[in-house]
Amino acid sequence: MELFLMALTNGIMVGGIYALVAIGWVLIYKCSGVLNLAMGEMTLIGAYLSLTFYSMGVPFLLALLISISIGFVLGILTERIFLDKLIGEPVLAVIMLTVGLSFLFRGSVELIWGTDTRVFDPPIFSLEPIMIGPVSISEVYLWSFIAAIILLIIFVCFFKYTRWGLAMQATADDEMAALSIGVSARFVYAVAWAIAFVAAGVGGTLLGNINGLNISVGYLGLLVLPAVVLGGLNSIPGAIVGGIAIGLLQNFTGVYLDRFFPGAVKEVAPFVFMAVFLLFKPHGFWGWERIERV
């Protein structure tokens, strides 16, 4: 029972971070129709930026803020330089462009920061676990979850109440109508990429706090895919549920199935789940179902 509760809480906590990154992914897809495979490298860039500033002696929150603002600029630049030209191109071209971007980003990250595992030093969160009833949670997980939730709320408010957010919703809903009432679609695409970069950066920083930061944190970018498939590609609530579900799935398989399939079952389970899930419900739980059959 204790094991079960621990897997449950850890799953939800890590799932919160996945949900955060998944929101960035869904945002890009919703606004510009780009299926982004470079999400993992975007988390890496954000995480390494905050780590660099933190190890230079900047307080953690300030370092995070600086990395967020650099991420914002980088997102706009990426959209302007690479993706602006490809609006309306076939889906393969756009996907492969993001694959190209992911190689470019990863190569640059390895070139600048090397491949050794780096940790936030001195540690930001204490290593003492916090006891909630019978369950112990490490402080990193708890704070990551809280940060993820706060960011999720900020994002939701942003979309509901600000001018930019409303413009983005309008573009996602019907691009032509949005253009005709004076929303600049190119501006919206750029902001979507910027926000995705920010979300990825924060997610990466939190993950880097858990286990230290190295290139494999970028693996998270791939875990986002099962999450968004589960929720439906164009649904923000779906991304949150999907992220938490994938976090749970990972922790439960890690706890219960590792005995039967020793090794990397935790890493593969989301993908097996995704492949099977796609057979039965390809549009996810909340995605739009296009009526088109093969």
Add this chain to the structure above:
Amino acid sequence: MSTTFLPCGDYHQNYAQEHAWWQTKLIKGKMILLFLFLFVFIPGVADSYWISVCNMVGYTILGALGVQLLIGYCGQLTLGHGAFIAVGAYVSTMLILEFPWPQFMLDWGIAYPVSVIIAGFAAGIWSVLFGLPSARVKGFYLILTTMAAQFITVDFLLTQYVSQIGGRGQAFSLPVGTIKIGPWVIDSDIKVYYIMIILVIFFCIVMSNLIRSRVGRAWVAIRDNDISAEVMGINVVKYKLLAFFVAGFIAGITGAFWISNLAAISPEHFPWFLSLFLVGVILIGGVSSIHGTIFGAIFMVVVMELLQLAVMPLADTYPKLLMDFLFIKEAAFGLAICLFIMFEPNGLAYRWWQIKNYFNLWPFSY
């Protein structure tokens, strides 16, 4: 980008001429020169370093042919082709090392060829298994299932289970002499080169004949619009799965061929990077073009080697460069893909077609 224009004054007079492989005497001459170049010139002139580069090119061509078939001709996006190459390589290795071959088969050296063919079929069936979702989903969702194929096959099954057979742990070593075809023991780069060149020519011919047959036309129809293809009476699911089988078969043969070049085989030879690399190769070379596959492979491998040759002299002064070169290579590969998609979406094959037509039509370009 279908056929090249014939020079002014050359006309086809019957259908057989139009379907001929070598349509004019000039083309026949050029082809004979090409064969001489491949079979006599390169083995005679190149040293073992460049032969190994050529082998790498051939391996890339063979691997990318299957991707070209799936993406370029059947429209089924795949990002997990490395998994099927891995299946071929592992099936062949396991058969050679673990299967109790009758002594006469070992003596006659037919164990390896037989294992290559079995590997092809095994990889084909494995590929069909992961192509099954294509009956229901397409586009981006298919990318996800093929990606799952990569992680399930290489990162899970091969790393965690197959590599443990015989208690070896990580890699299977292939001692010299285990791989032989007939009386020839495949132990040097030049022998691998000859196998490679024969396989490449064989599969290019098979592919181009498939593409212009009934099967190929069905694939192209599915690629262009699967709904209208079904309306026209094409059994979409059957042909999609057939495409997956053929692509997997080629991948399996590729993997089984490649073990002749390796001293040991481990899952690290087939990372996800390989799958992405192969898709990058056909994008750079040109989608839906067999020429494109070849050009893309040559471009990617040879340009990277040249980059390495250019960087190496600097390594004496900046020793850090030697280690960082891998990362530079990765970033350069990504940038190359981005630039090609943005500025040359038809790939190198399109340029080649333009140049060829220019010279064919010169000086009367009408």
